Amino acid sequence: MRISVIIPAYNAAKWLSDAVASVCSQSRPADEILIVDDGSTDGTAGLCATFPENVRSVRRENGGLSAARNTGVEHTSGEWMLFLDADDTLVPGALAALARLAETTSAGVIYGFVLQRRHEAVEARLHGLPYAVGDPPHPAKAHFWWTPIPTAGAALIRRSLNSKVGGFDENFRQVEDAEYWLRCGVTTAFAHCDALVLDKSCSPHSLGQNSEGSIWYRLQLQRKFLLWCGKMRIDTGFLATTPADMVDHALKRIHHEKAWGILEPMLAQAREMQVRTPWYWRAWLTAHILRLTGARRTANSPVVYSRWLETPKS
Numbered sequence: 001m002r003i004s005v006i007i008p009a010y011n012a013a014k015w016l017s018d019a020v021a022s023v024c025s026q027s028r029p030a031d032e033i034l035i036v037d038d039g040s041t042d043g044t045a046g047l048c049a050t051f052p053e054n055v056r057s058v059r060r061e062n063g064g065l066s067a068a069r070n071t072g073v074e075h076t077s078g079e080w081m082l083f084l085d086a087d088d089t090l091v092p093g094a095l096a097a098l099a100r101l102a103e104t105t106s107a108g109v110i111y112g113f114v115l116q117r118r119h120e121a122v123e124a125r126l127h128g129l130p131y132a133v134g135d136p137p138h139p140a141k142a143h144f145w146w147t148p149i150p151t152a153g154a155a156l157i158r159r160s161l162n163s164k165v166g167g168f169d170e171n172f173r174q175v176e177d178a179e180y181w182l183r184c185g186v187t188t189a190f191a192h193c194d195a196l197v198l199d200k201s202c203s204p205h206s207l208g209q210n211s212e213g214s215i216w217y218r219l220q221l222q223r224k225f226l227l228w229c230g231k232m233r234i235d236t237g238f239l240a241t242t243p244a245d246m247v248d249h250a251l252k253r254i255h256h257e258k259a260w261g262i263l264e265p266m267l268a269q270a271r272e273m274q275v276r277t278p279w280y281w282r283a284w285l286t287a288h289i290l291r292l293t294g295a296r297r298t299a300n301s302p303v304v305y306s307r308w309l310e311t312p313k314s
Helices: 016-024 044-048 065-074 094-102 138-143 159-165 176-185 211-232 243-257 260-272 278-292
Strands: 003-009 032-038 055-060 080-083 088-090 109-118 123-127 155-158 190-202
Touching: 003 016, 003 065, 003 094, 016 032, 016 044, 016 088, 032 044, 032 065, 044 055, 055 065, 065 080, 080 094, 080 159, 094 109, 094 155, 094 190, 138 176, 155 159, 159 176, 176 211, 211 243, 211 260, 243 260, 243 278, 260 278
Parallel strands: 003 032, 003 080, 032 055, 109 190
Antiparallel strands: 080 155, 088 190, 109 123, 109 155
């Protein structure tokens, strides 16, 4: 089996060397290592020229993480792919652990544990628990409300699977992994290699730590997934959920995390989805109070995917 490691990099000169070194030092070497410079304006392009010959790079206009990953797919040929973020590192033995299981299973996604560090590495938690293991549609059900696999860098993905589900959706600038796992999760089985494979650091300013974006895009990816399944004629009864469940989940998170910037756009989403629950009216009252007290704050034009099937991108 051949493994391609794809490293999207945007203004990543501070971390890229460590990411590349973690791949090059694997006991089971990658068959391809490709850096996708996503229009960086720092020293990333120059740094790419200093790596060993087996580390290739391509440059594209800035288009976001999903676009960079898709570009990496186009420029590699491995049967299996791993998408490593430029500020993460593979732990020693990661590729060997993932590859051993990949060679003995028909699953399309093989993932392991992630050591996720926050706030300057003071806090660390273990993610990547085997909650998504099983045949479809179980992996999709496991990813609908939260994300057991926190990043694509913790997983080997079959190239044939990536082609079948259409790659990463370039509309999503946040939670793109979660949206991708949903499509994969109704298409193939997921397997877990029971080994720590990735060391991930999250700064307080990273997209993944933006609570308003996380809440907003979670609802959007859920709505898009249901539309996609309808187009693909996939029964989503396994989710046992309703539009009211989805909206209430988002509104509860908004109140819990005081993410008021997306409160009014979320109420608009509820009205579009014809949802009028007690949580809707509580949120409506909160929004009214915020307006009266001058504390109203609205996020800048959040992207809506309710009419995703009508747009040219997929």
